[in-house]
Amino acid sequence: LLRRNRPEEAMTAFHRIDDLIERMGAITRQLKSYARKGQSQLSPVDMGEALASSLSMMEPQLKARRVRIAKILPDEPVRVMGDRMRIEQVLVNLLRNAIDATKSEAHPEIEIILASGETAVLSVRDNGHGIEDLDALFEPFYTTKQPGDGTGLGLAISSGIVADLGGRLTARNGSDGGAVFEMQLPILNETHQAAE
Ligand SMILES: Nc1ncnc2c1ncn2[C@@H]1O[C@H](COP(=O)(O)OP(=O)(O)O)[C@@H](O)[C@H]1O
Ligand SMILES: [Mg+2]
Structure with a gap:
């Protein structure tokens, strides 16, 4: 294109190539x-500790967008058998998505509830635009974001991680808008530990 003296088109092509390389990197x-x-x-x-480190990893983004975080944690620690790095990877993915989904909210909010019963349940609720396509959500490469902003791999990988740990990751839209993601993991109780 340059040899044919079409610099404008060459520039457009370079930008496109640059975007694609960025996307390949992501x-x-x-x-x-x-x-x-x-x-x-x-x-x-x-789980409380994993949540605290994930929140601190995301602190710059949360601060920049002035996202209000509400946390409800039980008095007793909630423990699971897992891989802390992977669990944090899932949490960071969920937080990142919640921040993205609340991009055009005047008062973005993320509510995180940790509870334990038969399983450990950590839910992340936001007041964003809600989930468009619940069926495609966990498909690899499904994204509604601009190329460069999203790869569509976050939830596919996250649900794989949770499944590998014997749990499940589910999603729904909240009754008053926004999305709710729930990560369930088998709980580690003291009797388990004593038996091991
Ligand atoms: N909290 C959320 N609220 C609304 N939609 C969401 C939320 N989290 C994920 N999604 C939807 O699911 C898609 C896939 O998410 P993900 O797998 O993390 O990939 P990516 O974030 O790269 O797009 C997003 O593009 C978005 O459309
Ligand atoms: Mg994502």
Whole structure:
């Protein structure tokens, strides 16, 4: 295009190539972080602590968008058998998505509830635009974001991680708008530990 003296078109093509390279980078970064999982050792993980570190990792983005965070945690620690890095990876993904979904809210809010019963349940609720397509949500490469903003791998990888740990990741739209994601994991109770 340059040789034919069409610099405008060459520029457009370069931008397109640049965007695609950026996107390839984002996809390989996500896949690499999942591929490492094979070596991981399962150990007791305190869900409250995993949540606290995920929130602090996301603090710059949460602050920049002035997102209000409401946390409801039980008095007793909630422990699961897992891989702390992976659990935090799921939480960071959910928080990142909640921040994105509340982008045009004047008062963005994320509510996080940790509860334990037969399973450990951590739910992340936001007051954003809600989920468009519940059936496609966990499909790899399903994204409603601009190329460069989303790879569509976050939830596919996250649900894989939760399933590997014997739990499940589910999603629904809240009754008054916004999305609710729920991560359920088998609880680690003291009797379990004593038996091991
Ligand atoms: N909290 C949420 N509220 C509304 N839609 C969501 C939320 N989280 C995820 N989604 C939808 O699911 C899609 C896939 O999410 P994800 O797998 O994390 O990929 P990505 O964030 O790269 O798009 C998003 O593009 C969005 O359309
Ligand atoms: Mg995402």
